[in-house]
Amino acid sequence: MPRPETRINKTYCTGRLRVDYPHVGLYDVSDRSFWIARKRFGVNPSQISHARLLTGTSQGGSTAEKDRFLCYWFHTPESGDGAVHGYPIEWDEGHLLIRLDPNWSYTHQRYIATTDRRRLNKNVEQQFAWARHIFEAYAVRKPKFPLSWHMIGQRAADSMFYVERVEP
DSSP states (O other), rough: OOOOOBBBBBEESSSSSSSSEEEEEEEETTTTTEEEEEOOTTTTTSSSSSGGGGGTTTTTOGGGGGGGGEEEEEEOOTTTTTTTTTOOOOOOOOEEEOOOOTTEEETTTTTTOOTTTTHHHHOOOOOOOHHHHHHHHHHHTTSSSEEEEEEOOOSSOOOOOEEEEOOO
């Protein structure tokens, strides 16, 4: 199925991965490209909405176009706080939180029914593989701090915490 051309808002994002500041990011599953919020305009790049990284959207809005991308959040040490879905996170280290949505097929751009267990499991495996690729892309940049990755679902029971960790 051909996909419409996505217009990345290069005013707000860049395709160059960075490990020196916290930010939000989009991972295009069709071509395995990364887009992260830029550090500029006096705006905290970890507080820009994922939708804002695309043209024609606003900071407060959302867009269906964003659903072509796997959304994630990259945190340097001390850039986050509190628990995630009630699960304690050690914010004195770096964290990569990657969205997990078993019911959404990024490849086919459609909803997968909860009753279709085979497709749901295959979809989770695919999202896990993409998440591992994202983590490895950050790890190869050798952050100067321990970095862990997590897959974050809609609830704690749908999430996977501390999947893997690398140290400097």
